[in-house]
Amino acid sequence: MAVSREKFKTYGSVFDEKTILALQRLEGRGVFNELLSPISVGKESNVFSAETNNGVVCVKIYRLNTCDFHKMYKYISQDRRFNGVQKRRRAVVFAWCRREFRNLKVAHKLKVNVPKPIAFFENVLVMEYLGDKNGSFKLRESNFEVRKYSKIVLSDLQKLYQKCKLVHGDLSEFNILDFKNKPYIIDFSHGMKLDYPNVEEYLERDVKTIITFFNRRGCKLEFNHLIEEIKNG
Ligand SMILES: Nc1ncnc2c1ncn2[C@@H]1O[C@H](COP(=O)(O)OP(=O)(O)O)[C@@H](O)[C@H]1O
Ligand SMILES: [Mg+2]
Incomplete structure (x- = not known):
């Protein structure tokens, strides 16, 4: 599959270079084809819908620059699963994203009503899209x-x-x-x-x-x- 930089550049004002690379990596793996539309801009993340060969998925992108990573570190370093996480911005945000993926995985497997997690890479999490063409x-x-x-x-x-x-x-x-x-x-x-x-x-x-x-x-x-x-x- 052709991994085009151009379409991610459109979001250049939102994402840093490394996040664009992470999106390309997931795209290259065939997890999705392209981002469709922004759904939400939250405190820590930007959420998009994205197109795949068989429907729409949800892509949650944790922002690397505008997050309070000191606070995030305080929370996550007390989690035994992430005890050793380094106090560096990228490492903390990646751990945060991985934690959401892991939690969703367990919850989904044990039949809690949550979006099915699909993949993650660095600060990007891909999951089932719980909405329709009008949004969620x-x-x-x-x-x-x-x-x-x-x-x-x-x-x-x-x-x-x-x-x-x-x-x-x-x-x-x-x-x-x-x-x-x-x-x-x-x-x-x-x-x-x-x-x-x-x-x-x-x-x-x-x-x-x-x-x-x-x-x-x-x-x-x-x-x-x-x-x-x-x-x-
Ligand atoms: N799986 C999903 N399907 C559809 N919309 C979603 C999904 N996950 C998040 N959203 C949308 O994005 C918003 C923000 O997502 P959330 O995970 O709560 O991030 P945060 O609050 O940290 O910004 C949600 O309120 C919802 O509108
Ligand atoms: Mg929220």
């Missing part, structure tokens, strides 16, 4: 069946905890997408194993945030009961 929908912006969705999300948190041994760590209605009548949890780069320092506090924060959201939409979810269900139910 955050729970926050969506009209959904509150009871059904809250049940699925809470059972996914239980699976994450009990089977995957993971806590999301950055859960909110912004990190859940509404796709094909189901909620999907995304943005797993914070996701930590159960031996992470103060992991229970992160779990409690995730649960508080999400039940506040569902309760505002008419549910009557009770914090202590749910924490107990997630951990031991």
